[in-house]
Amino acid sequence: MNDPIDPVSTSPSTAAAPRRGSSAWLWLLLALLVAAGGGWFGWREWQQREVREREQAADGAQRLEALEQRVDTLRTNQDAQNRRIVQADSTNRVLRDELHGIGQRAALIEDSVSKLADPNRHGAQAMRLDETELLLTLGQQRLQIAGDLEGARRAYLLAGGVLDGIDDPAYLSLRQTLLQETAALKELGIEPRMQAMAKLDALAQGLSLPEDTAKTVAAEPSPWWRRAFGTLIETQPVNRTVASHPADRAAALAGLQLEISLARAAAERRDAAGYKVALKRAEHWVQRLSPPSPAQDQQLARLRELAAMPLSLTVPTLGTTLQQLRQLRTAAH
Known part of the structure; x- marks a missing residue:
């Protein structure tokens, strides 16, 4: 007798199919889990990497x-060091x-100290040399500034006497x-300025000019028209330059004396230009006071001679x- 056949047990293909299906789902689940785990781990690693990069950037x-x-x-x-160096350089x-x-x-x-220790400086020789230098300086200044020739001579004589007391042969040429x-x-001789002033004084005191010949002519008989109108009208030649009227002669003589005084003042202060100009104007007054004559020529020659005189001394060896x-x-x- 045959046993009844079990449909499940009797069909091996039908029993294996569910097993294969369940294992595939299992593998698929495992793959998904692995993929999810890998993605999670990758995402986590990426996040950590981002965090590390941000930390590194912040640290940088x-x-x-x-x-x-x-x-x-x-x-x-x-x-600060440069400023210190500059300050140190300035300090140095x-x-x-x-x-x-x-x-x-x-x-x-x-x-x-060496000069104090030098016996010649504070000895008698040094004192004589100092005194000689002082006297020579005073003599030169008195001659150049004040024009005192006599004072300069006395100073040089005193300097010679002082210098004679030095026995050092080194000063023999001196x-x-x-x-x-x-x-x-x-x-x-005489100082030129004093000589010029003396000659000007002599000229002013001994000034003698002949009067105009008009006075002598006036004593002659005058024509009737001069006698009639002489008190009202005075006539004289147009080209006449000599002062004949007493008032004109007094004014001209005062002008001459004034120019001589101005020349003397210019000579006293050694103003050569003013001295010559004043004497030139004095020549004009001389020509105004007298007509051309030998006396006038003599006075003009004296004025020109005075104008040519020097007012200062010229000593080439002065100060040597x-x-x-x-x-x-x-x-x-």
Whole structure:
């Protein structure tokens, strides 16, 4: 007897199909889980990577900011160092100048000490040289400024007497030069300015000009019209330049005296230009006071001679002794 056949057990293909379907779903689920896990892990890794990049960027920015701050600090320190260097340079320059000044003062002190230790400077010879230099300077200034020739001569004579007391042969040529200059001063005679002033005074005191011949002619008989109208009208030639009226002659004589006084004042202050101009105007007044005559020519010649006189002394060798003395004293020190 045959057993009944079980539809499930009797069909092996039908039983394997559900198993294969369930395993496929399982594998698919596993694949999805793996893909989801991989995606989650990838997303997580990407997020962490983004976080790390942001942290690195922030860290880089902080480091850059810190580096910039440090660079700014270094620049500030560098500027401060530069200012300190400049200040130190200025201080060193000031110290160098002060040290140089101290060196100069030390040199001056050393020079002063050496001069104090020099027996010739504060001895009798140095005193005589100082006195000689002072006398020569006074004589030269009195002659050039005041025109005092006698005072200059006395100063040079005194300087010669003082210089004779020095026995040093180095000053032998100096004494010879002083003698030559003193002799040149003696040969000058009278000082030109004083001589010109004396001659002007003599001219003003002894001025004698012949009067116009019109007075002598007036004594002759006049024509009837002059006798009739002489008290009303006075006639004289048009080309007449000589003052014949007493008032005109008095004015002309006063003008001449004034010009002589102006010439004397110009000579006293050594104004050569004003001196000559005043004497030139005096010639005009002389021609106004007298007609052409030998007396007038004599007076004009005297005025021109006075105008040609010099007002200052010219001594080519003046000051030679003083200059030589200073050179010798400079060479000695």
